[in-house]
Amino acid sequence: MTSVSLDQPTAQVADPLALKAEVRDLSFYYGTFQGLKSLSLPVYQNRVTALIGPSGCGKSTLLRCFNRIHDLYPGNRYDGSITLHPDRIDILDRNIDPMDVRMRIGMVFQKPSPFPTTVFENVAYGLRLRGVRAKAVLAEKVEYALRSAALWDEAKDRLHHDASNLSGGQQQRLCIARALATDPELLLFDEPTSALDPIATASIEELVDELKARVSILMVTHNMQQAARCSDFTAFMYLGELVEFGPTEQIFFKPSKKQTEDYITGRFG
């Protein structure tokens, strides 16, 4: 008789999929124009989900719903829900303070957007907003965020220099560090590399791959190859609707909808 030792794993258990957020029947209106048409979509924990689709399809609109940026403009209206797990709060709930949402869900924009201050203060901004005052804690958190954004080695001697002196790629990583400083659970990327050269793009993509061990990532991209390279799941949107969602390999190898296939093979319109 052979026996199996219990303290040795007998099989590799695949990392199970857990939900980080769940979009359900979400519609969004810019005044009378309906930007999103009742779409539902899962966002999985520690995975990268790419939103692709032609300009005006609503992918950035959807991304912005996640941190309630739309609240800043009058006349905008949400319908449906975005449930954030594990505590299952509805991000879109009127009673939820958008600031609380933004602490948990960070955003990185298309163009690097450092604040007009030092590298250190850029990263410390969210922490100060949160009421962190102790210098040692701030220093530690800033270093950790900069290291996580793979910027520490390049920036450690320039912490108190103006952030605008950094290169484009460094500025974008600074923005990622700023988003990471508050320990978000979900990071939103809105075409994070469209203003960067190929080397800086590659470093951001590598960073995305490292970051997903800690956070869930939702990324809008116009670059199909980027979606194929970086994401685990891909959602294809068109005219405010979700046409298809699935594992990235499947979407790029054999999508089930003709519209998706036409788009990713460059046959659109």
Place this chain on the structure above:
Amino acid sequence: MVSGEHTIKQYDQELESLRGRILQMGGLVESQLRMAIDCFEHADLRKADQVVEADERVDEEEIELARVILNLIVRRQPAANDLRLIMGVSRAVTDLERIGDEATKIARAARWVHNKGVVVRMPRIRDISVSAEAALSMLRGALDAFARLDAVAAAEIIREDEGVDEQFRLILRQLLTFMMEDPRTITGSLDTVWVAKAIERIGDHSKNIAGDVIFIVQGEDVRHATPEQLARAVSQPS
């Protein structure tokens, strides 16, 4: 399956030309095989040289298609149905080239067999013919399915391969009997076995090409599929 045109028209032309070239190569190999079979059946040894010559063109075409495919991948980063087409063509090219090699083997074997004059001692030529025609028809069917991107027809071709394999086993058994009865037939029988084996391999390569059609249309890899898996693969909506 192939939907509308690409925004980049040049890409359409490149894919169309790729499809045209693989079918052209298929036609070349098909006629090469036809000549090889005639050569063996009718001792038409002039054709043996033509088969060998044709093989040079097939080899050149293989190299050229590999270059075209590489270029498409480098320049276009194909996805979805385009990616499957390019992968499928790439595999089919290899199988076509192998069929060309097998046809050349048949032509060479025909030369030995007929030059030795052992053919009078070889009553199994007719069985070889039947098997050869079946393999040729598989190749033709596979190319036809390729041209029309018809997964159902391709699955039919895959099923035919069993018949070609069975014929090979029958020929082998018969030749063994001959060899045991009369050792003078051994040399001729062995030469004939090479021909029968080449034909059986042509069936396999044609089957692979039919499998490539299913891969392109359905995105399913049926290379080692059971009959049930094959039926399932082609019954899904493409």
